[in-house]
Amino acid sequence: MAHDHHEPDYKFRGWMGLDESSVDGNMVFQEYEPKPLEESDVDIKVTHCGVCGSDVHTLRSGWGPTLYPCVTGHEIVGIVVRAGSKVEGGLKLGDRVGVGAQSMSCLQPDCEQCSNNMECYCQNAMIPTYNSIYPGGAKSYGGFADYWRGPSHFVVKIPDAIPSDVAAPMLCAGIATFSPLKKYGAGPGKTVGIIGLGGLGHFGIMGAKALECDKVVAISRSSAKKEDALKLGATDFVATADGADWAKTWSNTLDLILCTVSSANLPLTQYLQLLRVNGQFIQLGSPDESLPSFNAFALTAKGAKMGGSSIGSPSEIREMLDFFARKGVRTWNTNLPMQQANKAILDLEAGKARYRYVLVNENHV
Incomplete structure (x- = not known):
């Protein structure tokens, strides 16, 4: 599906961690520049995003210095609103899809991991969905946001049987x-x-x-x-x-x-x-x-x-979603408006989650 290269009429805005203090409830909602759109990319209008311990580690630079400013959130569910001419997986406009903790790997035919459905162990380029750098130098931004842009290879369709808020935490x-x-x-x-x-x-x-x-x-x-x-x-x-x-x-x-x-x-x-x-x-x-x-x-x-063990590949995620849909496995989730992203981080840190917070983007639901 071709698309024109005019700028879309929507802005990329999200809850931004500006420094280590952002973990204390100080993320700021602001605009940012996503990666340049490639023909294999999709834009997703974010409706739901799960909150993960990784978000806390990253906001406080726990795993090493974070690339501030950053937008966390890697349990993303939403609707495809833009699709390049080379998108994978038959994705099209209007599809309900998800993205987990990884948004890119090298995907080279001679990569042992990428050619065997083990992209999350790619040793050449394991690029997380946020706080990382794509080839070309653009930063990866996560799903505590209105929109998400990234490679379609790591985007999976959500089975009809699983509601979006329930599906989001499954992705990580x-x-x-x-x-x-x-x-x-x-x-x-x-x-x-x-x-x-x-x-x-x-x-x-x-x-x-x-x-x-x-x-x-x-x-x-x-x-x-x-x-x-x-x-x-x-x-x-x-x-x-x-x-x-x-x-x-x-x-x-x-x-x-x-x-x-x-x-x-x-x-x-x-x-x-x-x-x-x-x-x-x-x-x-x-x-x-x-x-x-x-x-x-x-x-x-x-x-x-x-x-x-790390996360899982897109094919493993698809297998899991089908299995969970069939077996009736459902997240125990607590939904919060995305405006309350800071509260969700603080409550997660305080051990209050039973058992996954999901941010619901009221602008898009």
Whole structure:
């Protein structure tokens, strides 16, 4: 579908972090210049955007110096309002679509990752949806905004069965847990532990249940979220602050553990105790600091593996959305008007999310 190259009649405006203090509720709504439009790009009129822990880390420069000014938000859902002549995936004007945490990779035929549906592990150019630089020097801006522009390769259609506010958090939190569950064999006959009951953790529990794991064990510091965990589909609940016996009680019981916690203050040695022989511990959370050390015997004595997982590729996201639509998996989300983006960041930091905040752009809904 061709388009003319006149400037569109809409402006790119969003909630902008200007410095590290932006994480304290100081983002400012202002105009910015998106990347130059290419024939493979789309413009999306943003209707919904989920709020992720990554937004907090980025606004405060937790993972390294942020490229201020920045617009965060990488769980974006909206409507295609502009499409170049070379867009991928059959996208057209009016389609309801989403974008997750990645908006570009090298996409070269000789790239082992890009040619095998592993774009999120591209070692040449893994360009996040915000706080990054596209080839050519333009900055990537996220979805706490009225419009989003970027490469169509990373834009997916949203199945009709999933409402937009429910779909948005699936594009990062959902796929960050679904991808490793699938990759590391979650399913019938398996016992899976999910550490941390936040935005990612609640998807981990629902995903493991939908994949029909024998047992889904929710692991949290306190019992505060026990009732929620069981409603989400956990068969068991472990509160690590309720005494020292939990590691002994649950030792040698889990085939797979997903750790969604972004704190470096983890009882890692005890977590590894929970693994069965040949079990796997997969780290998903990315703390600002290093993980604690642990004894090599925790792995060698069991033939256990410790690994990590990032997000997922566009094809994995499509697979997950179809699966979640079929299985009736639905985000537990709290919707806020996008005007309240600062409040959403503060409330997320204060641990109030149950379990994902979604900003709703009243201008576009």
